[in-house]
Amino acid sequence: MEQTWQTGWTERISYGLSDAADNLIFQMxxxxxxxxxxxxxxxxxxxxxxxxxxxxSADLVESIIVGLIIDRTRSRYGKSRPxxxxxxxxxxxxxxxxxxxxxxSANGKLAWAYITYLGLGFFYTAVNLPITSILPTLSxxxxxxxxxxxxxxxxxxxxxxxxxxFTIPLVAFFGHGNRQAxxxxxxxxxSIISFLLIINTFFHVHERFTYPAISQQSLKKVWRMxxxxxxxxxxxxxxxxxxxxxxxxxxxxxxxxxxxxxxxGLLPWANSFTFAALIGVVLxxxxxxxxxxKRAMLTGMIIAFFGQIIMAxxxxxxxxLLLFTGIFINSTGNGMVVGLVSIMIADxxxxxxxxxxxxxxxxxxTDDFGVNxxxxxxxxxxxxxxxxxxxxxxxxxxxxxxxxxxLNYIWIPLIIYILMFVVLLFYDEGKMLKKIAQ
Numbered sequence: 001m002e003q004t005w006q007t008g009w010t011e012r013i014s015y016g017l018s019d020a021a022d023n024l025i026f027q028m029x030x031x032x033x034x035x036x037x038x039x040x041x042x043x044x045x046x047x048x049x050x051x052x053x054x055x056x057s058a059d060l061v062e063s064i065i066v067g068l069i070i071d072r073t074r075s076r077y078g079k080s081r082p083x084x085x086x087x088x089x090x091x092x093x094x095x096x097x098x099x100x101x102x103x104x105s106a107n108g109k110l111a112w113a114y115i116t117y118l119g120l121g122f123f124y125t126a127v128n129l130p131i132t133s134i135l136p137t138l139s140x141x142x143x144x145x146x147x148x149x150x151x152x153x154x155x156x157x158x159x160x161x162x163x164x165x166f167t168i169p170l171v172a173f174f175g176h177g178n179r180q181a182x183x184x185x186x187x188x189x190x191s192i193i194s195f196l197l198i199i200n201t202f203f204h205v206h207e208r209f210t211y212p213a214i215s216q217q218s219l220k221k222v223w224r225m226x227x228x229x230x231x232x233x234x235x236x237x238x239x240x241x242x243x244x245x246x247x248x249x250x251x252x253x254x255x256x257x258x259x260x261x262x263x264x265g266l267l268p269w270a271n272s273f274t275f276a277a278l279i280g281v282v283l284x285x286x287x288x289x290x291x292x293x294k295r296a297m298l299t300g301m302i303i304a305f306f307g308q309i310i311m312a313x314x315x316x317x318x319x320x321l322l323l324f325t326g327i328f329i330n331s332t333g334n335g336m337v338v339g340l341v342s343i344m345i346a347d348x349x350x351x352x353x354x355x356x357x358x359x360x361x362x363x364x365x366t367d368d369f370g371v372n373x374x375x376x377x378x379x380x381x382x383x384x385x386x387x388x389x390x391x392x393x394x395x396x397x398x399x400x401x402x403x404x405x406x407l408n409y410i411w412i413p414l415i416i417y418i419l420m421f422v423v424l425l426f427y428d429e430g431k432m433l434k435k436i437a438q
Contacts, residue, residue, distance in 0.1 A: 006139045006208055012151050014204035015131075015138070018084065019156030021197035022128045024190040025095045027163035029120070030375055031250040032183075033098070034383060039393040040179050041101050043113060049383035051113055056376015059121040063369040066125050070133050070361025071222075078207035079361065080134035087126035088198040092191035094120040099187040101180045125368045127198055133364035136346040136353075137207040143289070149343035150284050157277040157335055163190070164250075164271035168264075210358065225357040232348040232363055234427040238297075238420055239341055239370030245416040246334070247378025252408040255386075259397045260405055266320070273327040280335025284343075293340050293347070294429040298421060300336025305417040307333060312410045337420075342367065347432060354435045382408055 007015075034052075037043040043051070066083075073079045098116040102109060131152065139145055167186060174189075175182020226232065253271070258264040280300060287296040307330025314323035349363045385408060389401040397405075 005141055005144050007144060007148065011138075011204050011206065012148060013155075014201050015134075015148055016151035016155035017197045018131045018201035018205075019152045020159040021194040021201070022124065022131070023156045023159040024163060024194045024197075025092070025120075025187070026124065026128075027160045028095075028167060028187060028190060029098070029124075030247060031164060032167060032254065033117075034251045034379055035254050036099065036183055037113065038383075038386075038391075040183065041113065042106075042109065045383045045387040045391055047110060049380045049387060051110075051117060052376050052379030052383060054114070055117050055121050056372045056379070058118055059125060059372035059376065060369055062122050062125050063129065063365040063372060064362070066129050066368070067133070067359075067361040067363070067365030070130065070364075071359050073361075077202075078134075078137070079210065080130035080137070081202060081205060081207055083126055083130040084198050084202035087123055088195050088202075091120075091123035091127050091198070092195045094123050095191050095194070096184070096188055099183050101184075121372065125372070128371075129361070129364055129368045131201075132342050132345055132367045133349075133360040134205065134207060135342060135364075136349045136360060137209050138205065140209050145346055146285060146288055146293075146343050149346065150281055150339060152342060153281045153284075153335070153339035154278060157281055157338070161271070161275045161277065164274055165268045168268055222357055222359050222362060225352050225355045225359065226362075228355055229348055229352055229363075231344075231351060231427055231429070231432045232366065234423060235341070235344050235348060236366040236370055237423045238337075238427075239345075239367060240374050241416055241420045241423065242334075242337055242341070243371045243374025244378050245374075245413045245420075247375045248382055248408050248416075249413050251379060251382045252405060255405050256409045260402055270324060270327060273324050274331040276328045276331040277335030277338070280332040280337075281339040284336060284339045287336070288340070288343075292429055293344055294424065294427050297337055297340045297344070298424055300333045300340070301417060301421045301424070302333065304330050304333025304337065305414065305421070307331070308410065308414050308417060312414070315406060315410055344427075347429075347436070350436050351432045354438065381412070 034048060037048045037051075038045050070079050070083065073082065075082050077085070094116060098113075098120050100112075100116070102112050104112060135145060135148060135152075138148060170186045170189070171179060171182030173182075174185035254264070254267060257267045257270065280303070284296060287299065291299075307326045307328070310326030310329060311323055312326075314320070314326055345364060345367055348366075349358075349360045352359055352363055385404045386401065389404040390398055391401050391404075
């Protein structure tokens, strides 16, 4: 029997734009904040590494707390939807403050960095986690949930590419040679757009499928459900590994083009090839329908790994054409992986409902938990290795530093892709979907 489709295109597009809104700021944070702190703000790489570790450790706790708050929320707007309204403004305010360079002493600037970055991390969780937790409440049609997840990732990936390509040109345009002013005005520009898109999502999405009898369960029952929800543990591990590899690669890219190739002007061109992620996202609809979501994601990992191998050959032969080809192929695979994340998390939430507990907030916190832990550890690894190598901002780098940049850009990601593939093999999709159908 054919299932009914419950959402219209206005709601689908508005849902997708929520991820675009968050990524305007998130991509700035994940790709350029380390560079901003070390080369512009003036923090030593060692202090930046500790800051990233502390901030992400705090975010791990915050993800769980926000998830539990969502599960305990009762409002006329639903459980997840009101978070878009409540936290949109604080989110963009802290985004702007994070890129302010105050005229303080070294200790004062370090304190400012901690306050603003920790605050940004909390409010990012508060507006991003509901995007995942609300998905299984929008429809009970599996095909429609896949479509909604693909639309979300399409807009999210599109904005990631826009930020990756245009941030440095915008910094130059707004700053006229003053990089402090350029970064600040760029984040203000992105934040205004982000705020408007988040509010648009609040007005146009609607929670339809909640089950009051099982949505306010005790923590004991929730924990029992979690222990029996093996797919949730597996996909949580995949999310962490994915964002770990993205954090290390993205934060190293600018160092590679600036200090290894000595051609920072090519960075926007290199980042433009990541548009191939959109190809991977679009492929999800067909591949998941034919082969299932697990096999589609495994395929994406293989493609991403193959692209990374091509990038390795390019780095050690100084072949730019080969490098851009590798980035294109790698990004296609990454698009398939990240595009399936929220969809598969939604499946684990529905599986939890079949086990007698609706805890979409807590289960969806996996997404932000994995993002925060991956970004934190990735930032710590990148900054820590740079510090170990004797990295000095705005100077010709030593052979050891060049080797460390190559390690971060190529070899560590290759190892993580292999780990991701092995972990996903333990995802029992057939058993889970059978239980949901029953």
